[in-house]
Amino acid sequence: MSEGFYFDGVDEALIRQERDKARKLRKSGWWQKKISGGICYYCGRQFKPKELTMDHLTPLARGGTSNKGNIVASCKECNNRKKQLLPYEWDEYMEVIHRDSKEE
């Protein structure tokens, strides 16, 4: 029974509510328009719209919300990395990506 269980001060019920909001946003015209350009917010590369995933700039587990201002389109590679890396490692990854794209 994990209903109503609290993890390290993060309110699980609140996270569930924000996830639900994100799920609804994913079906909205706003999101469809956002991914129709096919640009990953992080690496800036071009993808097919269906290859882009929804990502929270501030993760829900760290108090982020599903407001439009906190949601970006991300390619799967960036999304996976963001999940796996520590915040400072992620910053370094972003630096490398943007340095590389400038040299091209």
Ligand SMILES: [Zn+2]
């Ligand atoms: Zn990307």
